[in-house]
Amino acid sequence: MKKNISAIILMIALAVCGCDSYLDRQPDDQLTSKNIFDKKTTTLQYLVNVYTYIPSEWSPEGYGSTSGIAITASDEASCVYTGSRFFALLNHNQLSPLSNHGGYRHAVYRLLYQGISEATYFMSKVQDCPQLTDDEKVMWRGEARFLRAFYYTELLKWNGPVIWLGDRQSDYSDPDVSKVDRSPWSTIVDWLCDEYDKAATELPDTRSSYEIGRATKGSSLAMKARLLMFNASPLFNGQNGTGIYDGIVNKDGEKLFNTEYDENRWRQAAEAAKAVIDMNTYNLVDDENATPLENIHNAAVLLNSPENIFTVQCGGRSWRVGETPVSASGYGGIGLTQKLVDAFAMDNGYYPITNMEDESYDNGAGVIEVDPRSGYTETGSQKFVNPFFSTIPKNLKSNDAIETMNMYIGREPRFYANVFWSGQTWIMGTNKLANIQFYKNGNSGPITSNNYSPTGYLCLKFIDPDLDTKSSRWGNLSWPIIRYADVLLMYIEALNEYDPANPDILTYWNMIRHRAGVPAIGTGEDEVYPEIIGDKDLQRKYIRRERMVELCFEGKRYFDTRRWMIAEREDNGKVVGCNIGASDHKISGDYWRRTSIFDTFGEAGTKSERVFTKKYYVLPMNQAELDRVPELTQNYGW
16 A cells, blocks of 8 residues: 655655565564564654555545545546446445455455554554654654554444454454454444544644654544544434444344434534644634635645645645546546536525435436526526636646636636536646547547546646646645544534534634635625524535535545435436537537436446445445354345
C-alpha cells in the first residue's frame, strides 16, 4: 500500500532501512525482530510503516487492494472503469461473502487488521528504544494508538461489529478459534473512545510543515467525533425501528448491534465535535482578501491548509488523472451524477430542486420540481465564462465566453469549484484546450475506450489548473481524511437531533455558508430559509444537503447514506447525466437532456440499474473467515 506520511520522514526512514525488509513481515515475524528498536531511525521507519495501511480513497478506481471505493460506490459519482472492480459489484448487487476481490478482502479487512497488529506491536516496543527521549516515546506511542483506533473505526464503518483484539498481541487470524469472535458494537466503541482520548493526551496540538500527515491531538479528537456520529446515527442507533440487526448475536448470545434508540448518543457526538472546535486550532480557509471561489479552491489544494485535521500526503496523479479529460492526457472516467450537480445552491442561497428526497426524483426519471425563489431554469442559454478557469489559474486565465445553458449560470461558488461540463475550456499551466467535448465522437467522449465521463461531467475538486498535465505534471495532494468543515457539520447535525433550537446550529452552519459565498440561513434581510429554523426535520434535510455539497467527492457520501439508512432510496435505480450519446453539444441539440444511464459492470460489460438492498448497509463477513471460525455470526441478509 502507498506510503502515506510526510515525504521528509519517508526519505529519512527509507535511507537507513533499505537493507531491512521487516516492513513486509507478518505479525508473527515481528516478534522475532531483535534490533528494530535499537535505533531511532529504524524505530521511526517502523512507525512510518504503521501509517501505510490507510485505505487509498484518493485512488478511486476500485481495482486493486489499495484502491478506494467509497466515491465510485456512492450516488455522487458514476464510473466507466468497471469490469470486476469492487465498486461495480457493490452498485449492482453482485457482491457475496465469497467475493475475494482485493478492494474488499485485502484493503477493507486483512490489511486493516495487519495495521492494527503492527500498531499494537509498536506500542509494546517503542519504550525499548534507547535513542528516544521520554517525550518522543510518548508521542510515537500516541501515533500508533491513534492509528490502531482509526483502523478499527474503518472496519466498523464497513462491516459493523468485528473481531476486537484490544491490547492483545494475537492476530485476528489466530489459529485458536476459541479466542476469536465478534464483539458488540457498544463494547468496541467504548474502548475506541478511551483510546482516542488517551492518544489525544499523548499527541501534540500541531505539527511543523515537514510533518504534515502525522497525527495530532485534533486528529484523535476529530476521529472520536466521527465514530460517535456513526454510533448516534440510525444504522447503529435503533436501525430506524426496522429490527434488521436485532437477531445478530455472537456465540455468547450478546447482541452485536445497538437495537434500541438512545438520543443521548447524539449528545455525546455533539460534545465530541465541540471539543475539536474548542481547541481553537483549526479554521476554515476564509481569507477576506480572496473570493469565496478562491477560498474553496485553496481549501482543496493547499498542502498545509489550516482546515486540515488529518490528511494523507500523496502524489496527485492517482486522483487527478481520473478527473482530467482524455484530451488533456487524463482518463476522465469518473463523472459527477446529475444528482450531485442538482444539489448545489444558486448564488442567492436557495437550492434549485425541491424534490431530491422524493421517489419522483430518485427513480432515475430525472423529474424535477423547482423552487421559484431560486431563479433556476433549464431552458435557454447565454454567453458565460466559468469563473473557476477565469479566476483560479496563476499562469493563464480563460476569458472564453461560450454559449451556456442557463442551468449552469447563477450557481453558488462551490458549484464552479466542483463541476466541469462539456464545451468549456480546460487550462493546464500555460496551455489551454478549448471546447472539451463529452459527446459521442467528441475529443473526450465515448469513442472506443473507457476513458470518458459516463455522465458528461467531471469533478474539479483537487484539480490544480496551474499543473501542465500534458507534461505529466500532476503535483501532490493532501487528501482530507477529516477536515474542519466536516467537524462543524457533524456538530450541527448532532445538535439538531436533540436540541434543534440551539443557536449554535445556525452559528456554525453559517460559517460554512459564508466561506462558500452563499447567504446565511436566518430571518434577517438577504438571509434564506427562515421557515426551517428550529424545525428538526427541515433542518436535518438541509444539513444533509450541506454535507452533500461541502464534502462531495471526499468519500463521505457513501457512508452518510448508509448511516442515515436512506441508501435504499438514494442508491437504487438509474444514474442520470447528460446525453453523451448525442452527436454534438449544440445548445439546440439533445445533449443537454437529462438522460438515464445504465451503469456497466462485469468483464462482459453488462448494463444494469443500480441495486441497493438492506443487506448492503454493512458488508458481509468473508466466507473464508466464516469457514475458519464456524461460530462467527454473518451480517444480516448475507
